[in-house]
Amino acid sequence: MDTSQLLKGVLDLAVLAVLREEDGYGYDVLRRLRASGLDEVADASVYGTLRRLYKADLLTSYVVPSEEGPHRKYYRVSESGRVRLEESCRTWRTFAKTMDQLLTGS
Amino acid sequence: MQDVADVREDDGSTTDRFLSRMRAALSDLPPTEVNELLEDTEEHVRELAREHGEDQLELRLGSPEAYAAELRSAAGYPPPPQPDEPTRALPKDQRKDGVEVLALAGLIVTTASALLFGASIRSYHTTPLFLLTGLVGLAISLPLLVRGQDGVRAIAELPTVKALLPFLNPDQSTFAGKVLAYVYSLQPAWWLLRVLPVVGFGHGGLALIIVGVPAAFVSVLVGYYSRVDRRTLWLVVPANALVGSMLMYFVLGYAL
Structure with a gap:
């Protein structure tokens, strides 16, 4: 099965999840997603998702000067972002459970 | 830095x-x-x-x-506007020709039905038939007419119709063109003339004024409007055919 299609639906959730513990800049978020096993995630999708979540006020951002290059924009999960993450987590767990039952039950 | x-x-x-x-x-x-x-x-x-x-x-x-x-x-933005709309219009002509040919056929059927309806108005057993065929003609034109004025413009692109268009907009440098242009210039006179069958039923006199004047007014309005919105042709042309055949009927004096 093409994982990239599945990813589209849960990328918001995945991005919020990797930012929950620690703030991060764009490339950082991408690296964390890939390190956690989502190695097929496309970088443009991640950057676009970050921008969309930011505009939806689920993320806030701040700029940190960097020693090795241009300053970096860090993202942090906002309060409404945390609420959304919890909701999405519940939805995901129910969905995954249903799919699991469907696949093993048949 | x-x-x-x-x-x-x-x-x-x-x-x-x-x-x-x-x-x-x-x-x-x-x-x-x-x-x-x-x-x-x-x-x-x-x-x-x-x-x-x-x-x-x-x-x-x-x-x-x-x-x-x-x-x-x-990021949740819509895809960019496609600048290649016209290239998609090329196969569109082939795809949509069906609806246009149908509407053209519908116009011809409805007009012929109106003509025959008017001519046979005294023989009651055939008039329902022509009424029916007229409605069928109108019905098969609907898929195009609901598309709005673009639909009618697409009809003008059909090869058959394209060949006829020069006759509708005659080249006035030729004698035949001048004659045609003159005939077309009489159109407002026809808008008045076509009211006659309507008031004809009242056999002149007072009815001519009470019915005829408003009818003439409406007829001229319809005439101008049909120049603007060509979709009205699907009603105006059959109506003209009906009136035409009824006029013939009056002029020829119950000949049919």
Whole structure:
């Protein structure tokens, strides 16, 4: 099965999840997603998702000067972002459970 | 800040070209939004170019346009407006011809039905038939007419209709063209004349004034309006045919 299609639906959730513990800049978020096993995630999708979540006020951002290059924009999960993450987590767990039952039950 | 300048100098034109092509692919979005969208991406692209070499950019990221398309769709923006609408219009002509031919056939059927309806108005057993065929003609024209005025314009593109168009807009440098143009200039007179069968039933006198004057007014209005909205032709032409055949009936004095 093409994982990239599945990813589209849960990328918001995945991005919020990797930012929950620690703030991060764009490339950082991408690296964390890939390190956690989502190695097929496309970088443009991640950057676009970050921008969309930011505009939806689920993320806030701040700029940190960097020693090795241009300053970096860090993202942090906002309060409404945390609420959304919890909701999405519940939805995901129910969905995954249903799919699991469907696949093993048949 | 020295570092920033160095980085930019190190990145040659390939990276810059990649980024400017991305920018161009997003150019329909508000400029501030484009800057925000590209802020993270630009760093990533430059980093990649530094790490793996500029010639690896398209291999790893795909074309700048595809990359920009993925970025904007993930950011929740609609796809860019397609400048290639006209190229899609080419196969459209072939696809939609069916509806147009149907509407043209419908116009002819309805008009012929109206003509025969008017001519046979005294023989009651055939009139329902022509009423029915007239309605069928109108019905098969509907798929085109509901498309609005563009639908009628598409009919003008049919080869058969295209061949007839010069007759509707005659070349007045020729004698035949002059005659045709003169006949067409009489159209408002026809708008008045076609009211006659309506008042004809009242056998003149007072009815001519009470019914005839408003009817003539409406008829002229309809005449002007049908020049504006060509869809009305599907009602006006059969109506004209009906009136025409009824006029013949009056003039020829119950000949039919």
